[in-house]
Amino acid sequence: MSFGLREENRALLQRVTEMIRDEIMPLEEEYHAEINKGDRWQYTERQAEILEGLKAKAKAAGLWNFWLTDSDKGFGLTTVEYAYFAEEMGKTPLGAEVFNCSAPDTGNMEVFERYGTEKMKEQWLKPLLDGQIRSAYLMTEPDVASSDATNISMSCVRDGDEYVLNGEKWWASGAGDPRCKVYIVMVKTGGDDLPVHKRQSMIVVPADTPGIEILRPMEVYGHDDAPHGHMHIRFTNVRVPTENILLGEGRGFEIAQGRLGPGRIHHCMRAIGQSEIALEQMCKRSLQREAFGKKLAQLGANFDIIAECRMEIEMARLLCLKAAWYMDQGDARAAAPWISQIKVVAPRVALKVIDESVQMFGAQGISQDTPLASAWTHVRTLRLADGPDAVHRRQVARAELKKYTQEKI
Template sequence: MDFAYDTRTEQLRAALTAFLDEHVYPAEAVHAAQVAAAGDPWARSPVMTELKAEARERGLWNLFLPDPRHGAGLTNLQYAPLAELTGRSPHLAPEALNCAAPDTGNMELLAEFGSPEQQERWLRPLLAGEIRSAFCMTEPEVASSDATNIATRITRDGDHYVINGRKWWSSGAMDPRCEIFIVMGKTDPAADRHRQQSMILVPRDAPGVTVRRGMTVFGYSDASHGGHAEIDFTDVRVPAANLVGAEGTGFAIAQARLGPGRIHHCMRLVGMAERALELLCRRAIERVAFGRPLAEQGVVREWIAESRVRIEQARLLVLKTAWLMDTVGNKGAHTEIQAIKIATPAMAEWVIDKAIQAYGGAGVSQDTPLAALWAQSRTLRLADGPDEVHRSSLAKRELRRWTTPPA
C-alpha cells in the first residue's frame, strides 16, 4: 500500500499551505474585526474579497469539483488533504477557495442534475463566486433526520409550481449575496415514501419568500456557511422549468448531494483537529502551572498522545473512504461514508475540548479559534444526519452480512 500523495496533490498542498500562512491566518483577526464593525454577524468582510481574489490568482479555486469542465478535476483522494488544510481555518479558507458549504453541494447538484438553462443561470455565477446559494431541506415541525417527513408542498399549477411551507437551518440563506434557494418538498404525498419529494429552484427575491430570522450555532453566526435561516414559503410561484430533475427524484438527488458533502466535512474536521492539537502543544510548552510547564504534566501528555492517535485513525478512514468513492462510487462507499460521519466529528470534538481545557478561560473566549472550532465540530454531529441515524443504518448493513436468507 502506497500512502504517498501524488505529484499534483503535493504541489497544491504546498501552494495552499503558503496561502494559509501568508494570507489566511493573518486575516482571521482582521475578518472578525471587520464583521464586528459592520454590526451584522452575516456581513461580508472586505478581507474575504481580497482572499478570494488571491486564491483565484494562485489557482486555488473550485478544488472540490471532480468535473474538469467546472472545477479542478481532482479526485476525492486528491482533494482530501487539501480540504483538510482548509479545515485549519474553517471560517475563512473554504470560502476563500470557493469550496464552502452549502455552495459546494449545490454546485455539485446543479452540475449533475441541473438543466443547461439552470446551469447557465445559476451554476455559472456560483462557480465564479459571484453569488451564493442556500439549501432548504430541514423543517421545524417534523423530525428532519427522516427526510421522508418533509411537509413543504410543491404543487403543479399549469406552467408553474406553487411552494408552501416553512424551513429552518437553511444553510447559506443569511449571506447577503445569496440569490437562489434549492428547496426540497413534496410533489406527490400519495407516492412511495421515497418518491414523494422533489427539488426546485426558488430565487431569494421571489414573492412569498420571507426570511424570518437567522439561526445562530452555539451563539455563532456560522457565516462561513452563509449562515442559517428560518424561512416561510407562502404561495411562492416559480416556473415549472425550475424543477431540478423530474418529479419524485428529490430524495435520490438529496442523497447524491449529501454523500460528497459528508466527506468534505470530515476532511475539514481532520484539519480542525490538527489546528487544535498544534495550539494545545504550543500552550503546553509555554504555560507554567504549579511550578512546571503544562507539557510536563502527565495528564496533558496523555491528551497530546491520544489526540495524535485519534487524528491519524480518522484521517486514514477518511482517505480510505475517498479512495472508495473514486473507485467504486458513492454507493459502494456507503458504509465508510457513514463510519467517517460518526467517527470524525467525535474525534475533532474530543481533541478541541482538550485544547480548550489547556487554555482555560482563554479557550472559551474569542481570543483563540478553539471555541468556534468546538461549536462547528459539535454541530456536525447533527448536520447531514445525526449520529444515531448513521449508527442505526450502519448496524443494519452490518447485520445483513450475517443474516441467512430464507430457504
C-alpha cells in the same frame, strides 16, 4: 487501495498550505472583528476587502474549485486527493471560501452540474463557479423529524406552468448571506399513494422570489453565525416556473443521495484540519505556559492527552481516506457505510481534541481570545448536519448485519 497524492498535486497542495499559513490565517482576527460593526448581516467594507482580496489572489494563482473531483473543469483530483486539500482549508474559517470550496455551494454546484438544465447552469452554476454569488440548500423542516427525509412535507403543488410552495424550512445554512441568490429546496410533490421514496422533489427557487420571508437566524449555542447564518424561512404561495423542478417530480431522493455523500465527507475532511490546528495550539500552549514550577506539558496527564489526540487524529484521517477511496470507485452503495462511519468519527475526534486544547488554555480557551470556543461550536453542529450520529450509526449497523442474514434489517 492507494491513499496518496500524485506528484504534481503535492506541489499544488504545498501552495495551498502556504497561502493558508502566510496570507489567510494572519487576517482571520481582523476579519471576524468586523462582524460586530454596523449591520451584522452585511459585509463591512473592510470585511469584503479582506475576503474578496483573498479570493482574487487564489483565483489568479489558479488555486480555485478543487472540489471538482474527477472533472475536466477542475484539477481532476480524486476524492482521496481532495481530502488533503480540504483538511488544510479546515484549519481556518475562511479557507474553504477563499478557494471556492464552501458548503453548501459545492453540493449545490454539483446538483446544477449533474441535474440542471442549460439555463440553470448559465444563470446559477456559472456565477457560483466564479465565486460571484452564494447559495443555500433547504431541506430540514421545524415540524417533522427531517433526519428521515421521507417526512419532508413542504407543499409544492402544480398550478398550470408554475409550482406553488407553502411551508417552512429552517437551518438553511448560508441563507443569511447577502450574496445568497438561489435556493435548492426539497419539497413534497407526491401523495401518500406513491412509493415512499417517490413523493419528494427538488426545485430551484431564486432567493428574491415574492412570498419568501426570513423569520429569524437560528442560533448555535447563542451565536447567529452572521453574516453567513442558518435561517428559518417561511414560504407563502411562492410561485416558480415548472421548468425549475430538477429531473422531474419524485426524483428528490435520487438527487439527494448524489448531493449529500460528497458534502458529508467534505465536512469530515475539514474537521480533521480543525483537529490538527487545535492540537498544534495545545502543544504550543503546553510548552509556553508554566504552573507549579513546570511547563504545562509536564503536568498531570498532559503527555498522555497529547499522545491520545495525535493517535485519534491519525485514525480518523485514515478512515476518511478509505471512505474517499470507496467514493472514487464509483459505487455509491458500497461507499455509503464508510461515509457514515467517518461522519460519526471525524466530528467526535475533533470535538475531543478541541476540548482538550481548551483545557490546556484554561479560562482563556473558552473566551474570545482564542478560536477554540467557536471551533468547538462549529464542529458540534456537524454531529447533526447531514444526518445525526444515530442515523449514521444505524446505517453502519445495518450494513454489518446484512453480512449475516437475508432478512430485511
